[in-house]
Amino acid sequence: MSQTVAAEPGASAGAPAVRRRSPFAVGLAAAAVALVIVGFVASVDAFPESWNLGLADPIDRTRRWLINNQTSHWLYTVLLNPLTDLADAGIRQLEAILRWFPWYVYPVFCGLGLWRVRGRVAGALGLCGVVLIGMTDLWQQGFATLALMGVAVFLSLLAGIPLGIAAWRNDRFAGVLRPTLDAMQTMPGFVYLIPFVLLFGIGRVPALIATVIFALPPVVRLTDVGLRNVPGPMVEASEMFGATDRQTLRLVRIPAARPAILAGTNQTTMLAMSMVVIAAFIGSGGLGQDVLRAMRDIDVGEASEAGIAIVIMAIILDRFTRGIATLGERGRGPRTNAHADGSLRAADTVAIRWIAAATALVALVGGIVGHNRFPEWLQWHYAPYINDITAWARDNLYDIGNSGIGTGPLSDFITVYMVTPLRELLSSGIPWPAMIGLGVLGGLLARGVTLGLGIGVALFLIGWLGMWELSMDTLAQTLVAVAVTLAIAVPLGIQASHSDRFQKLIDPVLDFLQTIPSFVLLVPVITLFHVGRIPGIIASVVYALPGAVHYTDLGLRRVPAEVHEAATSFGATRWQRLRRVELPLAAPELMVAVNQMIMLVLAMVVIAGLVGGGGLGLETVNALRRSDAVGRGFEAGIAIVLLAGILDRLTRGVADRLRPPAAA
Amino acid sequence: MEPIVTVSGLWKIFGKKVDAARELAAEGADREQIQAETDCLVAVRDVTFDVHAGETFVVMGLSGSGKSTLVRCVSRLIEPTFGHMEVCGTILADASDTALRELRRSKMAMVFQHFGLFPHRRVVDNVAYGLEVQGVARDERHERAREVLTTVGLDGWGDHYPQQLSGGMQQRVGLARALAVEPEVLFFDEPFSALDPLIRRDMQDELVTLQIELQRTIVFITHDFAEALRLADRIAIMRDGAFTQVGTPLEILTQPADDYVRAFTQDAPIAKVLPACSLMRPVGDVALEESWPRTTETATLESALPFLLSEHRPVVVCNADGDPLGLLHQDDVAAVLEQNLR
Ligand SMILES: Nc1ncnc2c1ncn2[C@@H]1O[C@H](COP(=O)(O)OP(=O)(O)OP(=O)(O)O)[C@@H](O)[C@H]1O
Numbered sequence A: 001m002s003q004t005v006a007a008e009p010g011a012s013a014g015a016p017a018v019r020r021r022s023p024f025a026v027g028l029a030a031a032a033v034a035l036v037i038v039g040f041v042a043s044v045d046a047f048p049e050s051w052n053l054g055l056a057d058p059i060d061r062t063r064r065w066l067i068n069n070q071t072s073h074w075l076y077t078v079l080l081n082p083l084t085d086l087a088d089a090g091i092r093q094l095e096a097i098l099r100w101f102p103w104y105v106y107p108v109f110c111g112l113g114l115w116r117v118r119g120r121v122a123g124a125l126g127l128c129g130v131v132l133i134g135m136t137d138l139w140q141q142g143f144a145t146l147a148l149m150g151v152a153v154f155l156s157l158l159a160g161i162p163l164g165i166a167a168w169r170n171d172r173f174a175g176v177l178r179p180t181l182d183a184m185q186t187m188p189g190f191v192y193l194i195p196f197v198l199l200f201g202i203g204r205v206p207a208l209i210a211t212v213i214f215a216l217p218p219v220v221r222l223t224d225v226g227l228r229n230v231p232g233p234m235v236e237a238s239e240m241f242g243a244t245d246r247q248t249l250r251l252v253r254i255p256a257a258r259p260a261i262l263a264g265t266n267q268t269t270m271l272a273m274s275m276v277v278i279a280a281f282i283g284s285g286g287l288g289q290d291v292l293r294a295m296r297d298i299d300v301g302e303a304s305e306a307g308i309a310i311v312i313m314a315i316i317l318d319r320f321t322r323g324i325a326t327l328g329e330r331g332r333g334p335r336t337n338a339h340a341d342g343s344l345r346a347a348d349t350v351a352i353r354w355i356a357a358a359t360a361l362v363a364l365v366g367g368i369v370g371h372n373r374f375p376e377w378l379q380w381h382y383a384p385y386i387n388d389i390t391a392w393a394r395d396n397l398y399d400i401g402n403s404g405i406g407t408g409p410l411s412d413f414i415t416v417y418m419v420t421p422l423r424e425l426l427s428s429g430i431p432w433p434a435m436i437g438l439g440v441l442g443g444l445l446a447r448g449v450t451l452g453l454g455i456g457v458a459l460f461l462i463g464w465l466g467m468w469e470l471s472m473d474t475l476a477q478t479l480v481a482v483a484v485t486l487a488i489a490v491p492l493g494i495q496a497s498h499s500d501r502f503q504k505l506i507d508p509v510l511d512f513l514q515t516i517p518s519f520v521l522l523v524p525v526i527t528l529f530h531v532g533r534i535p536g537i538i539a540s541v542v543y544a545l546p547g548a549v550h551y552t553d554l555g556l557r558r559v560p561a562e563v564h565e566a567a568t569s570f571g572a573t574r575w576q577r578l579r580r581v582e583l584p585l586a587a588p589e590l591m592v593a594v595n596q597m598i599m600l601v602l603a604m605v606v607i608a609g610l611v612g613g614g615g616l617g618l619e620t621v622n623a624l625r626r627s628d629a630v631g632r633g634f635e636a637g638i639a640i641v642l643l644a645g646i647l648d649r650l651t652r653g654v655a656d657r658l659r660p661p662a663a664a
Numbered sequence B: 001m002e003p004i005v006t007v008s009g010l011w012k013i014f015g016k017k018v019d020a021a022r023e024l025a026a027e028g029a030d031r032e033q034i035q036a037e038t039d040c041l042v043a044v045r046d047v048t049f050d051v052h053a054g055e056t057f058v059v060m061g062l063s064g065s066g067k068s069t070l071v072r073c074v075s076r077l078i079e080p081t082f083g084h085m086e087v088c089g090t091i092l093a094d095a096s097d098t099a100l101r102e103l104r105r106s107k108m109a110m111v112f113q114h115f116g117l118f119p120h121r122r123v124v125d126n127v128a129y130g131l132e133v134q135g136v137a138r139d140e141r142h143e144r145a146r147e148v149l150t151t152v153g154l155d156g157w158g159d160h161y162p163q164q165l166s167g168g169m170q171q172r173v174g175l176a177r178a179l180a181v182e183p184e185v186l187f188f189d190e191p192f193s194a195l196d197p198l199i200r201r202d203m204q205d206e207l208v209t210l211q212i213e214l215q216r217t218i219v220f221i222t223h224d225f226a227e228a229l230r231l232a233d234r235i236a237i238m239r240d241g242a243f244t245q246v247g248t249p250l251e252i253l254t255q256p257a258d259d260y261v262r263a264f265t266q267d268a269p270i271a272k273v274l275p276a277c278s279l280m281r282p283v284g285d286v287a288l289e290e291s292w293p294r295t296t297e298t299a300t301l302e303s304a305l306p307f308l309l310s311e312h313r314p315v316v317v318c319n320a321d322g323d324p325l326g327l328l329h330q331d332d333v334a335a336v337l338e339q340n341l342r
């Protein structure tokens, strides 16, 4: 009783704040409308070229200066070079250790590990997967990738877990850290590479640093959240026994937060994986480099072999880190019988131990004797077959039987009826001042004055950077990809929410798609769609689809059964129920899906610059390829970040708007 | 007898304007008025009591009456706003963090309503937690933990995780965890209210039996009047943060201080819950006769009723060894039951 009384003042103070119309907001709205009108009346179109911040030149000059002074200036000799050397030595050392073991250790231990955490089938598949990497002669590249990954993940955890603990301990620090992490997570991975290339040139160390930073947010965030969610009574109990703060942290809080921390570790590992692959652009070496080289030569076969090796590695790492996270939970679940949750039979555990011991013994001997190269006689390339298939696909799927159905007509359709008109509308149809005015209005409606102003400033900055047209191109591609994704994902999600069987069917597929590092997705897509804007868009759709389906399904499933029954009891048809009850109730969740989708799509569209996607992505790719284009690339990078920020805040604002008022 | 826990003038006021709130309270304003005027919530209002060695002191009150807040203040899990508290001779207000920790390690322990067990530790490690915190070696603390587990009837469950146990068993773990450190004072915050009635009954009986053997000082919180009657040496009735009456079960039943307390006494199935010993009078120099019927101290009043109704003789209440503890007189019982029926 008294609790509701206590909560009410806060709630009622919060609610009107959203709706309150300050004179400032009215003024801003008026200014925005004026901008729109002026824009159309004066019929300006291109953002004036003379209005340019001119950031590219100083950046390029800095870059040149850095290159020239790399061997002499104290910044390098005292600070950066030793750091670089240390990091490089670390990676090299790890690689050397990895290479020291006999080759058969890897398939056997991966197989055993997966058997242990996921069961026999997973174990067998893991074993075959690792062997396949060796067969296609990618053993050495695999080690390079793995070593870079290993060091990056280690450093991310080393920094991330203490940061998470600090954020949990200190609310003020958390208040600063959380928005920073939010911003970090909206930036496409690709953009992270630019500043480090600027500072370090190309190589493994900038790749390492970019990866560490890119992969950091999940583990920080989940450590913080995990520690905060440790139930109060548990902590009280610990304190009541006279535990010191340190003891409570070590014995109670961290173990209780362990599942969250491990989930964070899994996400961090996967982010690091995708980044290490993308970092091939700046010479990280390894499997990513092979994909990149093959893609430049449009050698789909080679690209596929390396790409599949990456996917195998990603899946094994993912299942393994997830398995470790759930392994600790076993036996602790609420009163299940020991085997029902898929945990191992005793015989399996014994078998695993014996095989592991035997392999270790053989490996020890083998390691001394050698055997550390993957045997030649086991080698087998399937690239030629893939190339045959590609050729066939190009000849036959492009326009099946001249019927106007096929990948060619599809991509023409998307280009002619969606991308091109939208791009033209955004870049010249709507004059730029009107665009800014509309952005401000959108921000005002979605959240309020701050967002409105923020969007206005960000849009203007984009123009000032000289990136207006390219940004509108990227925006058009993003919007088209989002629309296509929604058109596919929402029906799938609805179906999945209505049918458990359907959900079970598509779950593994989506799960698999989600594990594929973004860059690798481009490989199959260019097989079917050549180069240009369309493969980027299609790859974005595939990349964003799993999350979108998942959130739609989740949102619809959250609608309480009682509400369903109530709707049905009033005689609503299934369609009426969906439209009138379920979709509105799931709307906030769907908006979160849209938000996630936009972020994923944007990241992919940018990478697609590599395969002719144009827009901001191309500038960034160029910056990473040619040292004289770093300035432009930097500007493009900032534009991407601004664009991502605008879209993120806007969709989140709308999502919050759609949420029904929280119960007091 | 030496008091083990002494509390006087204890206040806990949630909010900012605590002084204003206390003044209003002193003028006799009630919780709602104070909250309306100062936006403060008076959770504990000028509470004073002692608990003696070996005594079970039960605080009974409805939900929101401030019982948890009271027990959390006394164990200093939260800071009281005003007041003096002493546990085992240590004045809590002055105690440094180290002294407080020392006190908690050696002198007190708590059993929680929702158990507060550690899901990531096996039962035996849960029970050994207090000892681990004190730095007791692994083997030794496990041995002790298994001993205590046997005492509470959980022999052989040590290697399970808490979630694998039923609610009643989980609370036994909670109890074992508290007992393992051999505390002088045990705090119970509604330990049985999350259990279903039959199990609750079992746990109460078990606590009574254990208490006869261990003779700890207990502060027990409950919202169940029957539970209070069954366990208490003395009961405090709490309402809106203040104690309305403190007394033995007999006093509460026969002389309820106001209508609020009377309302509780009228609903209680007295004969079923009140132990025979709670109404007994000291033997004094009465010469016991061999023919007088006898009963044990844990037996309920109900079980003595047949003797009391059929013959005009007192019933002798004995302990487990057969030594007489006191006499149960027909008049006392009749007075209590009559009060109950009114
Ligand atoms: N941290 C706090 N801040 C503000 N008010 C609080 C706080 N903790 C408790 N209260 C309020 O103090 C009052 C007493 O709470 P308390 O938890 O002590 O009640 P209780 O008698 O233990 O009730 P229950 O039987 O529900 O456990 C309640 O009105 C509660 O809302």
Ligand SMILES: [Mg+2]
Pocket: B067, B068, B069, B189, B190
């Ligand atoms: Mg309580």
